[in-house]
Amino acid sequence: MGKDLLFINGCVLLKDFVFHNCDVAVRNGKISEIGSLVPKSEEIIDLKGRYLIPGLIDTHLHGAVGESFLNTTMEGIRKIAVFEAEQGVTAITPTISSATDERTEAAINTVCSVIKTETNGAKITGINLEGPFLSKNRRGGHSSKMLQTPSVEKLKKFIAVSEGNIKILTLAPELENSAETIEYARKENLVVGIGHSDGNYITAIEAIERGATISTHTFNAMPPLLHREPGILGAVLTDDRVTCEMICDLVHLHDSILRLIYRAKGDDKINIISDSMYAAGLPDGEYYKEGQVRYVKNSVSMLENGTISGSTKTIMKGVRNLVDLGIPLESAVKMSSFNPACTLGIQNLNGSISVGNWGDLVILDKNLAVIATFINGLQNYKGGIL
Numbered sequence: 001m002g003k004d005l006l007f008i009n010g011c012v013l014l015k016d017f018v019f020h021n022c023d024v025a026v027r028n029g030k031i032s033e034i035g036s037l038v039p040k041s042e043e044i045i046d047l048k049g050r051y052l053i054p055g056l057i058d059t060h061l062h063g064a065v066g067e068s069f070l071n072t073t074m075e076g077i078r079k080i081a082v083f084e085a086e087q088g089v090t091a092i093t094p095t096i097s098s099a100t101d102e103r104t105e106a107a108i109n110t111v112c113s114v115i116k117t118e119t120n121g122a123k124i125t126g127i128n129l130e131g132p133f134l135s136k137n138r139r140g141g142h143s144s145k146m147l148q149t150p151s152v153e154k155l156k157k158f159i160a161v162s163e164g165n166i167k168i169l170t171l172a173p174e175l176e177n178s179a180e181t182i183e184y185a186r187k188e189n190l191v192v193g194i195g196h197s198d199g200n201y202i203t204a205i206e207a208i209e210r211g212a213t214i215s216t217h218t219f220n221a222m223p224p225l226l227h228r229e230p231g232i233l234g235a236v237l238t239d240d241r242v243t244c245e246m247i248c249d250l251v252h253l254h255d256s257i258l259r260l261i262y263r264a265k266g267d268d269k270i271n272i273i274s275d276s277m278y279a280a281g282l283p284d285g286e287y288y289k290e291g292q293v294r295y296v297k298n299s300v301s302m303l304e305n306g307t308i309s310g311s312t313k314t315i316m317k318g319v320r321n322l323v324d325l326g327i328p329l330e331s332a333v334k335m336s337s338f339n340p341a342c343t344l345g346i347q348n349l350n351g352s353i354s355v356g357n358w359g360d361l362v363i364l365d366k367n368l369a370v371i372a373t374f375i376n377g378l379q380n381y382k383g384g385i386l
Contacts, residue, residue, distance in 0.1 A: 010047030015354040026359035029376040055090025055360035057340035060273035064280035069094040081121030087314040088370040090360035098131030098146040126167030133171035134196035140221045141309030150181035170216045173207035174199035186211035204235035218244040237264045248318030267331035277310030
């Protein structure tokens, strides 16, 4: 655990997601007091009017800084975790894309090995399995050779290998055996996402009835919204049981679509995700990994056929983009911290500045640049003068 800390003179975003002028004490790694506080023996951090927000949580990212969760080492995962902490992200859910069973299990084992140790950066909250139970027609950057029909037995094996660390599963609900796979996933307390799917409105509603509660990178890798065939989008945008993932890099979604999702779902039912791939944090160029070349130009990652394949931005960049579009900072942060924590079921310890929660905190200046990141009360990153 880090030192006992007392943050003073700040603009603090509390659990009601309203900014307050108050002090925050962190002792033994957790938030211990909030209010007008008298210093004791803590190290005092004078915020000088800057923002103090909860650490961001990215539940859907495939990699960064040249490393992919599908094909990396424990040190590669730690490298990603350190990079994410520099971006104000204090917790991540490594996302494993479609691969052979052997490669998937190896990737799961590597992530689980890091979970048992320290990352020196963002904490790992579990594993997000995006594949292999996806539609070939809506595969996006996934290799069609790696896609499979949903299987309870296959999922059961992956869960066993993960020692219960798989937290999120995306599948295409129109595929054979999807119904029983969704039901089994929910029985095992996995969060189920509808994504990479060519399904229709009825199929989506049936999946929601069985327990699907996430729309995986909404609008991407699913049929378009039509006025007589609303499809998956018609279901997930209008059903209050569903939280919509939203990539806010202004590449995957037009700014008007970001506003549309926000107006449809509000800031209670959106998770901002990065969907970042291994080129996040790297310059433009051609990158070969996982059997494919990805061309990154103007920070946009594409396959040779022009398909967008992952993002090169973090969720902090998404927060800034939303604020530039007129969405309140309070809402943008909530959709990047508390909501993802609720999805993972860890909101009683993470995702908000409230007494008893871990001291996962980020200092931002008025331009929303990350000045410092604290994880469990320990200063993990310092990017400016405190």
